[in-house]
Amino acid sequence: MTPAIELRGVTKRFLTPSGGIYTALRDLDMAVEPGEFCAVVGPTGCGKSTTLALISGLEPASEGEVEVFGKPVKGIADGIGYVFQADAVFPWKTVLENVAAGPRYRGASNREAREKARDWISRVGLSGFEDRYPYQLSGGMRKRVALAQSLINGPRILLMDEPFSALDVQTRSLMENELLALWAASSASVVFVTHDLEEAISLSDRVFVMTAGPGTVKSNYKVDLPRPRNVAEIRFQPHFAEIYEEIWKDLKDEVLVSYERQKRSGAA
């Protein structure tokens, strides 16, 4: 079976404003199966977000191959959903218009798009808020809008860049459970970037650990916890602690390297 996402020997360099070259990713290999929920963890600045940008086609790779369902990525492909870390819902559109944007951009009629949007708004539990503007919503509600906005297009791949990092702990675990329910109802593969190892384990089937930048995949771990899961409770299972410990041993070194580097560049 062809993997949903495959990155082979991918390197990504950026030009810095001062004219230097910054290598964000180096020789990265990664494969995600169809329908698999993967989490990517790693220290700050290891290129987690860059990985997502490459898969989505927002950025081209400098070297190596990026393939989605066996086809090389050239520009933004169909069938991809992307939930950004910062708020990326359109502030001048109401909830309904925001969620209806995707189908409209893809050629659906206004009526069709709105009908579909209403359905998705109720699926993420925002019925009654269709006519609100984003500034009138809480952070958690805006994330729901962003989720509905992405999922309405029926993506086969959902990329999520620390989507819940700005939420308070309670809202966060509620959103995580809802995300799992929505994902279970779809057949999408998910790549979920986070710096929180607990979140990574409780959500995913597989955890990729990245090295301190320039990032590459250091190791990957299968998470064989049973589904359906309750994110708020699964961390009390003894097996969860075992997995956590195993991955943390691996991750810890990278975090320390990254931390030392930051300290040094801060002192310089």
Place this chain on the structure above:
Amino acid sequence: MNVRSAAARLSVRMHAPTGPAERPLPDLAARRKRYAQRRRLSVAGLRLMLGVTILGLWELTTRLGWVDVFFWSQPTAVAAKLWIWVTQGTDLGPIQDQVLVTMEETVGGFIVGSILGIIFGVALGRSALLSDVLGPYIKGANAIPRVVVGALFAVALGLDIRSKIATAAVLVFFVVFFNAFQGVREVDRNLIANARILGAGDRQLTTEILIPSALSWIAASLHTSFGLALVGAVVGELFGATQGLGELIYAAKNNFDTAGVFAGMALLAAMALVAEALITALENRLIKWRPQAVTEARI
């Protein structure tokens, strides 16, 4: 205050949260409404007092001969002049015609200048090549004291409404242009990425992301640009016209009629205040999606 009453107050406070049955909550909404009403009244009162004081001092000093009436006129003379204009018309014709002409020129210039400003601002904001090529020219043109183009238009376009609209449009253009340009440049990169992932093409990106984002900047500049449109219209009339408030003021000045100058100014101020209210309404419509207005770009 003795100890017992303090204790009593304390116990009341401790029991208060158990429910409204024990102690009715104060009606906060009514209290706030009363307070707002009182505040509105006191603001209106103070405003009136300030106006009366200024006009009174003006009248008094000119009557006492401390200030020369010939040069500075006086409120009663200005009022009399306005009354004559309203009842008998001006030298140029009925007063409402003069107001209307200036209004037409202002609104015309405002619309033409805004549309051109938005088109150029968005185009240059989108294209780095265009903004690099045209940038110095626009900055240079902006550095010229722009009211002087009124003289050029008076010659080239004649004494009718077109030259005033052109002058007003030039003044409006730069304000709107810079705000639209800035607005497009400041668009959140995440929003663009999100729209592209959701499937937006180039045109949808412009109409659904760039222009709405720039609109909040443009809306913030509307107050300034409408004021400048009025300046453009009046300056255009000063350079040569047959009708309008600017021409009326110009004619009064030539007759050493300072009351006429002040009367014209009063009408312009009234017009500007009405327009201000309309623009505030327009602004609220344009940016109803955001809690507070952005501050406009300074040129």
